[in-house]
Amino acid sequence: MTPWPPAPHDTPFPVENLPYGVFSAADGRPRIGVAIGDHVLEVGPVARSRGLSFADLLFGSTLNPLMAAGPGTWRAARAEITSWLTDPAHRAAVEPHLLRRDAVTSHLPFEVADYVDFYSSEHHATNVGRIFRPGSEPLTPNWRHLPIGYHGRAGTVIVSGTPVARPAGQRKGPSDPAPAFGPSTRLDIEAEVGFVVGVPSDLGRPVPVSGFRDHVFGVCLVNDWSARDIQAWETVPLGPFLGKSFATSVSPWVVPLEALEPARVPPPVRDPAVLPYLDDAGESWALDLALEIRINGHVVSRPPFAPMYWTGAQQLAHLTVNGASLRTGDLYASGTVSGPERDQRGCLLELTWSGTEPLEFPDGTRRTFLEDGDEVTITATAPGPGGVRLGLGEVTGRVMPSPAGPPERR
Incomplete structure (x- = not known):
């Protein structure tokens, strides 16, 4: 029984x-x-x-x-x-x-209306800036003033366990004379936290930070799969497109916002001070979530969510401040969750420093980016009442070969 x-x-x-x-x-x-x-x-x-x-x-x-x-x-x-x-x-x-x-x-637990992805970890953004702009200021001038984000593709949001085919597209390395077409050779993950919108809003009426709990139903886990070589070539001058839109995996369980009340913590210090519509004093939704990333069963990182510079409430306020409306089923994600330590980085781009520092697994295998057959699992927990830990489930995906054939290694 x-x-x-x-x-x-x-x-x-x-x-x-x-x-x-x-x-x-x-x-x-x-x-x-x-x-x-x-x-x-x-x-x-x-x-x-x-x-x-x-x-x-x-x-x-x-x-x-x-x-x-x-x-x-x-x-x-x-x-x-x-x-x-x-x-x-x-x-x-x-x-x-x-x-x-x-x-x-x-x-898939809900019908996805729109999908927006942010870029809200200062540690992640700093690492990426150092990788791509060595010797320069790693953060762009706007980064500490607003939650940077892009619109993704709702139709390719998939539930945990769905295989992910290696994407193909245009790629061009720094020394290549011209772009070439083929399967991505730098397939990556991004460990993220997703917020699921329940109550819609009217077009032209921004949702304030204080309206977060009135509109957001709950939280899930997200793996924003990324083809770094396709992304690098296409992201000039606009933002991510085919390097991101082929698949975004989400966990099958949506944790109600109410369950995460015990996980709320003070936000990080923002300097300079944010504009009034992003001021979350007294209404912070920084969350003490502990993420874990495994590749083929091996733990490669444990990113902390509490230090994220921009919270889910601020992201929602920014998403709607221009009058954009919400729909039931909108999903927006935090962006890659990374901490200050090497073993807290939330993607392979950071963990291997753009492929120059391969990960070494206990079984002797090494990885810079994902190989066909690799399985990635992201889990997370949060503190609950009375000392219990609350699980956010897991988001898992296995990389399948590209329909365009095997990638040409460089």
């Missing part, structure tokens, strides 16, 4: 977490659930049996209707589900709808 509550104390998915996802069992029908311990609870049938007003939002193949309902419904649903999984009086109604997580298939 399943223990009650159905989660050991040391699980990344205790009752204090309850992340939402979409899964299917043997019948292949997608349904909404929450992760609890080693199980997933299909929440719709239990909500309907209790005659809850929001029960219909918990049926279907996407979280979008629930996300659009707003904070009042989010809090009510979370409180209800918590009571089901802690009060033994609900056990008989709940237990038939618990399934082992290792026996189900995860799906």
